[in-house]
Amino acid sequence: MKLRFTKMQGAGNDFVVLDATRQPLTLTPEQYRRLADRRFGVGADQILIVGPAPAPDVDFSYRIVNADGGEVEQCGNGARCFAKFVRDQGLSEKSAIRVSTHSGVIEPRLQPDGRVTVNMGAPVFEPARIPFDAAGLAAQPQGDHAQWPVEVAGQTVPLAVASMGNPHAVLRVDDVDRAPVHELGPKLESHTRFPRRVNVGFLQVVSRSQVRLRVYERGAGETLACGTGACAAVVLGIRLGWLDPWVEVETRGGRLGIEWQGAGHPVWMTGPAVTVFEGEIEI
Numbered sequence: 001m002k003l004r005f006t007k008m009q010g011a012g013n014d015f016v017v018l019d020a021t022r023q024p025l026t027l028t029p030e031q032y033r034r035l036a037d038r039r040f041g042v043g044a045d046q047i048l049i050v051g052p053a054p055a056p057d058v059d060f061s062y063r064i065v066n067a068d069g070g071e072v073e074q075c076g077n078g079a080r081c082f083a084k085f086v087r088d089q090g091l092s093e094k095s096a097i098r099v100s101t102h103s104g105v106i107e108p109r110l111q112p113d114g115r116v117t118v119n120m121g122a123p124v125f126e127p128a129r130i131p132f133d134a135a136g137l138a139a140q141p142q143g144d145h146a147q148w149p150v151e152v153a154g155q156t157v158p159l160a161v162a163s164m165g166n167p168h169a170v171l172r173v174d175d176v177d178r179a180p181v182h183e184l185g186p187k188l189e190s191h192t193r194f195p196r197r198v199n200v201g202f203l204q205v206v207s208r209s210q211v212r213l214r215v216y217e218r219g220a221g222e223t224l225a226c227g228t229g230a231c232a233a234v235v236l237g238i239r240l241g242w243l244d245p246w247v248e249v250e251t252r253g254g255r256l257g258i259e260w261q262g263a264g265h266p267v268w269m270t271g272p273a274v275t276v277f278e279g280e281i282e283i
């Protein structure tokens with residue numbers, strides 16, 4: 001089948017975007033994997049499928065499939081690219097677009113400077129809802145919230161955990177450039193304490209308003225940036241007393257601005273969204 005696609009990136013996290021607003025589009029996990037393959041396909045961290053509104057109070061639906069072919073609940077960098085895509089394709093004139101995802105409705109807003117701000121909803125910290133199996137672990141309280149001592153690769157690491165609709169585990173490190181991303185990332189991503197696997201963030205606190213972050217993503221490996229990962233790392237850093245409500249996150253692919261005013265508030269993420277090229281592929 002011939003498939004038209006748009007290649008996009010948000011802070012270096014890259015996507016194949018498919019327009020399923022005019023006709024339904026269901027590919028097999030193998031076809032998604034092929035699309036995402038950097039040699040046999042187009043190449044991407046995730047595939048984004050833009051669909052029609054499933055309800056009158058939203059404008060579109062948006063599905064996310066990781067490079068490994070697995071469908072997931074949320075994607076922050078993808079939400080910004082989604083908003084730019086629907087505007088550029090003439091699918092919407094709105095600057096604030098309501099879109100439903102598997103983890104609820106989010107609302108990207110296009111800014112005059114070309115960046116996009118997204119209300120990513122409220123974070124979730126209860127282990128069972130992440131999901132994270134905390135059985136037998138005593139949370140090590142620090143500040144007013146906890147890190148969990150998780151055994152991995154023969155050591156115990158203090159993990160902070162949260163959900164932004166998708167699961168995240170965050171480990172504080174002194175220097176992200178020397179962090180054990182490829183040693184601990186894969187082992188934590190598929191650790192038994194995360195029944196649906198997990199995105200693994202390595203967080204370096206530069207100041208109370210500036211951090212550096214690398215993320216080994218569930219179903220994709222290390223990416224140049226992870227939007228939900230930046231949200232999770234900042235809210236966990238705030239809860240642990242390390243960070244103020246407005247933080248600049250330096251990732252390997254670019255900068256994201258994250259704001260969270262605390263419990264009961266949504267997380268606001270601002271960052272770039274860029275169209276790289278359009279194409280067609282026989283899949």
Ligand SMILES: N[C@H](CCC[C@H](N)C(=O)O)C(=O)O
Pocket residue numbers: 013045046064066072073074075076077078166167199217218219220223225226227228229
């Ligand atoms: N790998 C993630 C999905 C993509 C999230 C990331 N690319 C972002 O920008 O939030 C997961 O399995 O939950």
